[in-house]
Amino acid sequence: QVCTQVPYRCYSTPGVGQVQVDMNSETGVATVRLNRPPVNSLNLDVLTELGIALEKLDADRTCRAMVLASAVPGIFSAGLDILEMYQSTPERCVAFWRALQDAWLGLYGSRLVTMAAIEGHSPAGGCLLAMSCDYRVMADGKFQIGLNETRLGIVAPFWFEDVMLNTIGHRETEKALQLGAMYSAQQALSIGLVDKVVPLAEVMPTVQGELKNWLQIPDAARVITKTSMRKQVLDRLRSQKEKDAQFFADFIGRDSVQRSLGAYIASLQKRKS
Numbered sequence: 001q002v003c004t005q006v007p008y009r010c011y012s013t014p015g016v017g018q019v020q021v022d023m024n025s026e027t028g029v030a031t032v033r034l035n036r037p038p039v040n041s042l043n044l045d046v047l048t049e050l051g052i053a054l055e056k057l058d059a060d061r062t063c064r065a066m067v068l069a070s071a072v073p074g075i076f077s078a079g080l081d082i083l084e085m086y087q088s089t090p091e092r093c094v095a096f097w098r099a100l101q102d103a104w105l106g107l108y109g110s111r112l113v114t115m116a117a118i119e120g121h122s123p124a125g126g127c128l129l130a131m132s133c134d135y136r137v138m139a140d141g142k143f144q145i146g147l148n149e150t151r152l153g154i155v156a157p158f159w160f161e162d163v164m165l166n167t168i169g170h171r172e173t174e175k176a177l178q179l180g181a182m183y184s185a186q187q188a189l190s191i192g193l194v195d196k197v198v199p200l201a202e203v204m205p206t207v208q209g210e211l212k213n214w215l216q217i218p219d220a221a222r223v224i225t226k227t228s229m230r231k232q233v234l235d236r237l238r239s240q241k242e243k244d245a246q247f248f249a250d251f252i253g254r255d256s257v258q259r260s261l262g263a264y265i266a267s268l269q270k271r272k273s
């Protein structure tokens, strides 16, 4: 296992490991891999683990960069675990949403250079995680990325929207969000949703190569610039976290939304049969 070899340190909780963190103390680069087969759907536990991992890395002064990736072949992340939103309780919904908010604030607000290695599908919450990094490299081929919430009969929250606006601009975001558009890697590249598209085997080497450029910049100057660019969007959520969590729980609890989610889950299962 990679993380047992010098100079790696492993931060994952032994026996849990749904978020694996390998820290290379020679390069100062940590690799964070989502590890929740079959599709890395983000439930309360994974989001909590991710939030804690990001907090620890941010506090580790030897760490300068973080690569977000997947330990599950063919999938970056299937987004939020739909089962956390379907037939759940308001209390669980609020706890789930708080964990998502905290993980996202940790990622989007991270002082580290953050890069997404997108080696598989990346819908909805998976796309949010990727967009929240500083740079995205995606595997060419059959994989898709995008915020598809409207296709589930739900709505991308304002902070998902803000991140997309900052990534691809107003016009593309308006189309993407209304249509719940999912893009191939080449389409995503053409609208600026990802920064580079390479064959699957080249994703990690490309990320490592790009990291060299970013790590040449003095940290303090880069961090001040990143903070200045992202502060407004971060503050918008920070200032209304509880209201946002309550709104989510109320929205998800609506009968019409529950019916849509139920139909979507059934359609996922039907696809397989």
Ligand SMILES: CC/C=C\C/C=C\C/C=C\CC/C=C/CC(=O)SCCNC(=O)CCNC(=O)[C@H](O)C(C)(C)COP(=O)(O)OP(=O)(O)OC[C@H]1O[C@@H](n2cnc3c(N)ncnc32)[C@H](O)[C@@H]1OP(=O)(O)O
Pocket: 038, 039, 041, 042, 074, 075, 077, 078, 079, 080, 081, 082, 083, 121, 123, 124, 125, 126, 148, 149, 152, 154, 155, 156, 157, 158, 247, 248, 251, 252, 268, 269, 272
């Ligand atoms: C003004 C504002 C107003 C209102 C806003 C207020 C509040 C906001 C309200 C709501 C916003 C909530 C935001 C949600 C964001 C999300 O992330 S929603 C999740 C969206 N995700 C998807 O749609 C992905 C669906 N999955 C797929 O398309 C495919 O599974 C995928 C392409 C990822 C992989 O395909 P494949 O490898 O063929 O795998 P399978 O399809 O066979 O899947 C394997 C099993 O996994 C189950 N599964 C798949 N995705 C999820 C998921 N996201 N959550 C839970 N489970 C999932 C799938 O059903 C299979 O299960 P089975 O083996 O049949 O039991």
